[in-house]
Amino acid sequence: MDNLLELLVERIGEKRAEHSIRVMDTAVKLASHYSSDINKARIAGALHDCAKYRDKSYLLKRASDFGIILDKTMIINYQLIHGPLGAKVAEDEFGIEDEEILDAIRYHTTGRENMSLLDKIVYMADYIEPSRNFSGVELARQLAFKDLDESLIYAMNNTILDLIKTNKLIHLDTIKARNYLVSKKLYSSLNL
Amino acid sequence: MDNLLELLVERIGEKRAEHSIRVMDTAVKLASHYSSDINKARIAGALHDCAKYRDKSYLLKRASDFGIILDKTMIINYQLIHGPLGAKVAEDEFGIEDEEILDAIRYHTTGRENMSLLDKIVYMADYIEPSRNFSGVELARQLAFKDLDESLIYAMNNTILDLIKTNKLIHLDTIKARNYLVSKKLYSSLNL
Numbered sequence: 416m417d418n419l420l421e422l423l424v425e426r427i428g429e430k431r432a433e434h435s436i437r438v439m440d441t442a443v444k445l446a447s448h449y450s451s452d453i454n455k456a457r458i459a460g461a462l463h464d465c466a467k468y469r470d471k472s473y474l475l476k477r478a479s480d481f482g483i484i485l486d487k488t489m490i491i492n493y494q495l496i497h498g499p500l501g502a503k504v505a506e507d508e509f510g511i512e513d514e515e516i517l518d519a520i521r522y523h524t525t526g527r528e529n530m531s532l533l534d535k536i537v538y539m540a541d542y543i544e545p546s547r548n549f550s551g552v553e554l555a556r557q558l559a560f561k562d563l564d565e566s567l568i569y570a571m572n573n574t575i576l577d578l579i580k581t582n583k584l585i586h587l588d589t590i591k592a593r594n595y596l597v598s599k600k601l602y603s604s605l606n607l
Numbered sequence: 608m609d610n611l612l613e614l615l616v617e618r619i620g621e622k623r624a625e626h627s628i629r630v631m632d633t634a635v636k637l638a639s640h641y642s643s644d645i646n647k648a649r650i651a652g653a654l655h656d657c658a659k660y661r662d663k664s665y666l667l668k669r670a671s672d673f674g675i676i677l678d679k680t681m682i683i684n685y686q687l688i689h690g691p692l693g694a695k696v697a698e699d700e701f702g703i704e705d706e707e708i709l710d711a712i713r714y715h716t717t718g719r720e721n722m723s724l725l726d727k728i729v730y731m732a733d734y735i736e737p738s739r740n741f742s743g744v745e746l747a748r749q750l751a752f753k754d755l756d757e758s759l760i761y762a763m764n765n766t767i768l769d770l771i772k773t774n775k776l777i778h779l780d781t782i783k784a785r786n787y788l789v790s791k792k793l794y795s796s797l798n799l
Contacts, residue, residue, distance in 0.1 A: 491790060572771045579764045584786045587779055594776045598683060 419461060419509060426508070427467055434544065435461050442540035448560055451532050459519040459537045462509060466500040474500065481507075488584045495586060498524045526571060526592030535563050542570045564596050571596075611653060611701060618700070619659055626736065627653050634732035640752055643724050651711040651729045654701055658692040666692065673699075680776045687778060690716045718763060718784030727755050734762045756788050763788075 424432040442460030446453045468474045471493060478485065478496050481503040489495045502521035505511040519537040522530065526538055539559045543552060543566075551573060558566035571593040578585045616624040634652030638645045660666045663685060670677065670688050673695040681687045694713035697703040711729040714722065718730055731751045735744060735758075743765060750758035763785040770777050 487790065488786060491793065575767065575771060575777075579767060582789060584789055585767075585782050587782055590777050590779055590782050594680060597774060597776055598679065601683065 416457070416461075419458070422509065423461065423465060426504075427464060428469070431464055431467055434546070435464055437544040437546060438463060438537070438540045441544045442536050445536045445540055445559060445563070446533075449532060449536065449563060451536060455513060455516050455519075455533055456536050456540075458511060458513075459516045459523075459533060460540050462505045462511065462516075463501065463520050463523045463537055463541060464497060465509065465520070466504040467497040477504070486587075488586045492584055492586070495524055498522060522588065522592075525586040525588035526567070527588045528591040528595045530567070530592055530595075532563075535567055539563065539566055539570065564599065568593060568596050568600070608649070608653075611650070614701065615653065615657060618696075619656060620661070623656055623659055626738070627656050629736040629738060630655060630729070630732045633736045634728050637728040637732055637751060637755070638725075641724060641728065641755060643728060647705060647708050647711075647725055648728050648732075650703060650705075651708045651715075651725060652732050654697045654703065654708075655693065655712050655715045655729055655733060656689065657701065657712070658696040659689040669696070678779075680778045684776055684778070687716055690714060714780065714784075717778040717780040718759070719780045720783035720787045722759070722784060722787075724755075727759055731755065731758055731762065734758075756791065760785060760788050760792070 420432065420436070423435060427435075439457055439460035442456040443453055445451075446456035466474070466477065468477070474493065474496055478500050481500065483496070483499050483503065485496065489499075499521050501523075502517040505517060505520050511517060515531060515533050518531060519533045522534050523537045523541055527534065530538070539555075543556045543559055551569075555566055555569055555573075558569055571589055574589060575585055575593070612624065612628070615627060619627075631649055631652035634648040635645055637643075638648035658666070658669065660669070666685065666688055670692050673692065675688070675691050675695065677688065681691075691713050693715075694709040697712050698709060703709060707723060707725050710723065711725045714726050715729045715733055719726065722730070731747075735748045735751055743761075747758055747761055747765075750761055763781055766781060767777055767785070
């Protein structure tokens with residue numbers, strides 16, 4: 416783990432590595448709370464931003480080197496690329512082979528339809544880690560430990576509202592993730 | 608046209624037919640403003656709700672009879688079915704063969720990626736027809752005659768916000784429609 420964090424600082428800088436450690440700690444707490452695999456949460460939390468490079472052209476070059484096919488939204492909102500690229504870098508540079516960890520890294524920004532428990536833990540840990548300081552974060556923190564799916568719907572709704580306010584594209588995976596969770600709640604409330 | 612409106616009243620009732628006539632009139636104005644085919648706008652406006660039946664089981668039965676495959680969002684938000692079903696009914700019962708008109712009926716509630724001018728006209732006519740009375744409708748009316756794409760982004764943003772507020776599913780076609788229009792504006796502002 417120490418080696419992994421050292422390499423992380425080297426790749427994305429100290430500030431982003433500090434955020435990663437906070438996400439790692441929060442992911443471990445959530446995994447413990449929901450009886451999920453703590454070691455996987457630790458690694459996925461630590462590495463979720465392992466490809467969040469500052470330099471746009473380097474980000475694009477690496478994505479191209481790995482043969483990642485960018486969808487229309489990622490071409491414009493290129494910051495989204497660090498998710499799928501992160502999964503490749505975690506495998507290639509950090510030696511991670513576990514598909515569940517790689518998926519949690521891949522989808523930590525957009526979410527996806529039918530998210531795994533680890534996906535959800537990393538997504539929410541990134542959203543609520545202690546230094547996050549936006550309006551509504553306290554409610555998100557409470558929800559995350561009370562009803563993980565509800566906290567994801569809350570976080571995704573806020574994300575969609577922000578994207579609308581700032582006139583940005585909305586990634587289809589975020590809508591698919593939210594629709595899936597909203598449908599699940601609806602069906603469970605109908606006892607289906 | 609008289610026969611068509613008579614048949615429409617018979618199929619969906621007087622109140623919805625009156626709304627349809629207002630949409631038809633608004634669509635004609637928009638078509639004239641944007642030098643689009645006025646006759647197509649008239650027919651698509653008049654028939655956009657031709658399958659908006661009150662009875663849910665009848666709606667589902669007819670959709671099934673036409674072999675319409677319902678996506679996940681339509682299964683839950685069954686009101687959305689009247690779009691694709693409307694295109695089938697317009698063809699089958701009203702004898703409409705023009706694909707552009709049928710598409711404008713099909714996508715008048717969700718929108719779609721890369722909407723045609725007629726799609727846009729019918730979508731906005733339905734949104735701003737004179738009896739519409741929600742907060743923001745005046746701005747939508749002004750935008751529709753000033754910048755049709757901007758008015759669609761405005762209408763779709765409002766629709767997405769409403770769906771979030773009421774905890775409903777968001778149809779992917781609405782996101783695709785909005786993303787397409789937002790990207791187009793972005794590219795044109797960059798002079799690409």
